[in-house]
Amino acid sequence: MKFTKLTSSVLAGATLLSILAPTATFAATSTAGSQDALSNDNGGTKLPQTDKTVAGISFGDNTDNGNKGYLRLQMVPHTLDFGNHKLLDDSKLDFTADGKxxxxxxxxxKASYEGGKTNETVILNTSDSExxxxxxxxxxxxxxxxxxRKDSKSNTQNPNNTxxxxxxxxxxTTSKAGSWTLSVKSVDPLTAMDNADPSKPTAETITGAKLAFANTQYGQTQKVAELxxxxxxxxxxTDLAAVTPAPAVAKVSSIKANFSTPLTASGTDVKVAEAKDGEGQGANVFGWAPENITLTMPEGAEVTNAIYKANLTWTLSSTVA
Known part of the structure; x- marks a missing residue:
């Protein structure tokens, strides 16, 4: 009986406590008080407080070279990756830019010359049907x-234009497309890099290596900003729509299907494409499948355990005298 009464007493107490408990939660810091310059309940940054998160992912090569103007060289292959290999076989001297x-x-x-599993020759991603x-x-x-192009000084005497x-x-100089040439040349021979710092060349070079581009592909689009x-x-x-009469779009007519350059110091420019007067309006894209870009090593070349690099310079020049 005593056990029963004790149990009842405990239950009654619990019920009483439940009735006395507040039905609303206590606010730790009021938003209004947090923003009061006199009291500043929060003792720091006002409420509500915010911060930001950036979620990022990238595809391909989006490196901007900084060129500007009505006519500009916007992109070139920044890396041609011929892979990492066990040895140099004197009967198998051709390597392609897909690392093979x-x-x-x-x-x-390994697929990359830097020892990675992913080949670093970047390819174009696009959904543009052109x-x-x-x-x-x-x-x-x-x-x-x-x-x-617009003439900014019409009706002003200018000795540059007779x-x-x-x-x-x-x-x-006109407001017409074309009259330009794209070319490429070698800057230096294939050179072994310092293993402690692969950005620094050593004195070891390979004479007679050659770089070849085959089966040049071409595309032209007016969706320049999208590209x-x-x-x-x-x-x-918008600027194009304001041009009257609307200019006729013509493709670049002179494109080298195949070309090559020896990898040597102070190489000679090799013409890749030439847009004649009125050709090439918009974005002109010249492309090569990685397997169609070949590095050919010279017979008898001796290599060490090192990364070898050579540099190319691409040039866009006007053919207007």
Whole structure:
């Protein structure tokens, strides 16, 4: 009986405590008090407080070279990766930019020359149907917006232009596409890099190596900003629509299907493409499948356990005198 009464007493006490408990939660710091300059209940940054998170992912090569203008070289292949290999077989001297030793697959050690599993030759990602032929290639882009060029000093005497002294353009400069050449040349021979710092060349060089580009692909699009993602191209569609009469779009007619250059110091420019007067409006993309870019080593070359690099310079130049 006593046990029962004790139990009842405990239950009654619990019920009483439950009735006395507050039905609302206590606020630790009021938002209003936090923002009161006199009291500043929070003792620091006012409430509500915010912070930001950036979630990022990238695809391909989006490196901006900083070039600007109506006519500009917008992109070139920044890295051609011929892979990492066990040895140099004097009968199998061709390597492709997808990291493979042609005709000797057993010699392929790693896909990247830096020792990684992923080949570093970057290819173009695009959904533009006009660029379908260059999708998946290592690419170079020339942007030609010359048809939207405006004369900023009309009716002003300018000694640069003897044909039209009311223009601030030099003789030969027009608001027409074309009259440009894209070329490439070697800057130095294939050179062994310092293993402690792969950015530093050593004195070891290989004479007679050659780089070849085969089966050049070409695409031309007026969706320039969509391709470049560059703010300087954002107004191109609007600027183009304002040109009257609307200019006729013509593809670049002179493109080298195959070309090569020896890897040597102070190489000679090799012409890749030439846009004649009126050709090449918009973005012109020249592309090569990685397996069509070949590094050929010279017979009898001796190599050590090192990374070998050579540099190329791509040049966009005007053919207007």
């Amino acid at each position: 030793n042609v005709s000797l697959p057993t010699n392929n050690l 660029l379908s032929k260059v999708k998946g290639t290592a690419w170079a882009t020339v942007v030609d917006k010359q048809v939207t 044909t039209d002294p009311t223009s601030d353009f030099y003789d030969g 470049t993602k560059d703010t300087q191209d954002a107004s191109y569609t």
